[in-house]
Amino acid sequence: PFSFEELRARVGGQMARRRAELRSRALGIELAGVRQASQAERRARSWLECVIEQLPDGVVLTDADGQVTARNRSALAMAGEQGVIDLRDLRGEPVPPAELPAVRALSERRAVAKRELRVRAQDGRLVPVLVGAVPVLSGAGIVLGSATIVEDISAQKELERLREEWSSIVAHDLRQPVSAIALAADGATFSLSETRLGLIPATIGPYVIA
Numbered sequence: 215p216f217s218f219e220e221l222r223a224r225v226g227g228q229m230a231r232r233r234a235e236l237r238s239r240a241l242g243i244e245l246a247g248v249r250q251a252s253q254a255e256r257r258a259r260s261w262l263e264c265v266i267e268q269l270p271d272g273v274v275l276t277d278a279d280g281q282v283t284a285r286n287r288s289a290l291a292m293a294g295e296q297g298v299i300d301l302r303d304l305r306g307e308p309v310p311p312a313e314l315p316a317v318r319a320l321s322e323r324r325a326v327a328k329r330e331l332r333v334r335a336q337d338g339r340l341v342p343v344l345v346g347a348v349p350v351l352s353g354a355g356i357v358l359g360s361a362t363i364v365e366d367i368s369a370q371k372e373l374e375r376l377r378e379e380w381s382s383i384v385a386h387d388l389r390q391p392v393s394a395i396a397l398a399a400d401g402a403t404f405s406l407s408e409t410r411l412g413l414i415p416a417t418i419g420p421y422v423i424a
Contacts, residue, residue, distance in 0.1 A: 272364035274299065275350075276316055278357050292333050292341070292364060299364060300334040301345065315347035319360045323349050333364065342371045 266273050272289035276282050285293075294300045301309045311317060315326045328346035335341055347362040 271366070272299065272362075274316065274362040274364070275359060276320070276362075277359045278320065280317060280320060280360070283359065288366075289364060292335070292343075292366070294334060294336055302332040302334055302340060304330065304332065306332060306334075306340055315345050316360045316362045319347035319349045319362075320357060323351075323357060325349070328363070328365070330367070333366075342367050 266284075267286045269286055270288060272292050273284075273286045274282060274289050275284040289299065290297075292299050301314065303309055309331065312321075315329075318326045325348040326346055328344040331343055331345050332340040333343050344365040344367055345362065347360055349357050350359045350361055352358055
C-alpha cells in the first residue's frame with residue numbers, strides 16, 4: 215500500500231515523464247519540418263543557380279550597395295581584364311557611373327528598360343549589347359540589390375548589315391537595266407520623231423517603217 219503522498223508523487227512523476235516525452239516528440243517533429251524546409255530551400259536555390267548559370271545572356275547580381283555578389287558564366291565571358299564588364303556608349307565612351315543600369319535601378323527603385331550599349335572586350339573590340347536592370351525588393355519594399363541582364367546582339371547586328379548590303383546590291387543591279395531601258399526608250403522616241411519629219415526611216419529589226 216502507498217500513502218497518499220507517495221501515490222501523488224508517483225502519478226506526478228509519470229505525468230512529468232509523459233509531458234517530457236510529448237515535448238521531445240513535438241520538438242523532433244518541429245526539427246524534422248525545419249530540416250525538410252531547409253532541404254527544400256537548398257534545392258530551390260540550387261535549381262535557380264543552375265538556371266541563371268545556363269542563361270545565354272549575362273546576369274550580374276549586386277547587393278543594396280552595388281557590390282557584385284554573383285555572375286553567371288556568360289557575364290564572366292564578357293568581363294574585361296579586371297573581371298568587370300566595361301560598358302561603353304555607342305561612341306565608345308565609358309558610361310558614367312550614375313547612368314549604369316544597375317546604379318539607376320538601385321537609386322530609382324524601378325526597372326530600367328534595355329538600351330543599346332557596347333561592351334569593351336579584352337581584345338579591344340566593342341561588342342553591341344542590350345543592357346537592362348531591375349531592383350530586387352523584399353516583401354516590405356526594401357531594396358535588397360539589383361539584377362542586370364546583358365544581351366549580346368552581335369548576331370542581329372551582323373544580319374542587319376548583311377540585309378543592308380544585299381538591299382544595296384539589289385538596288386544597284388535593278389538600276390542598270392532600268393537605265394538601259396530608259397536610254398532605249400529615249401532613242402526610240404528620237405527615231406520616231408525624225409521619221410515623222412521625213413529625215414530618216416525608223417527600223418525595227420528587218421522591217422522598215424515608211
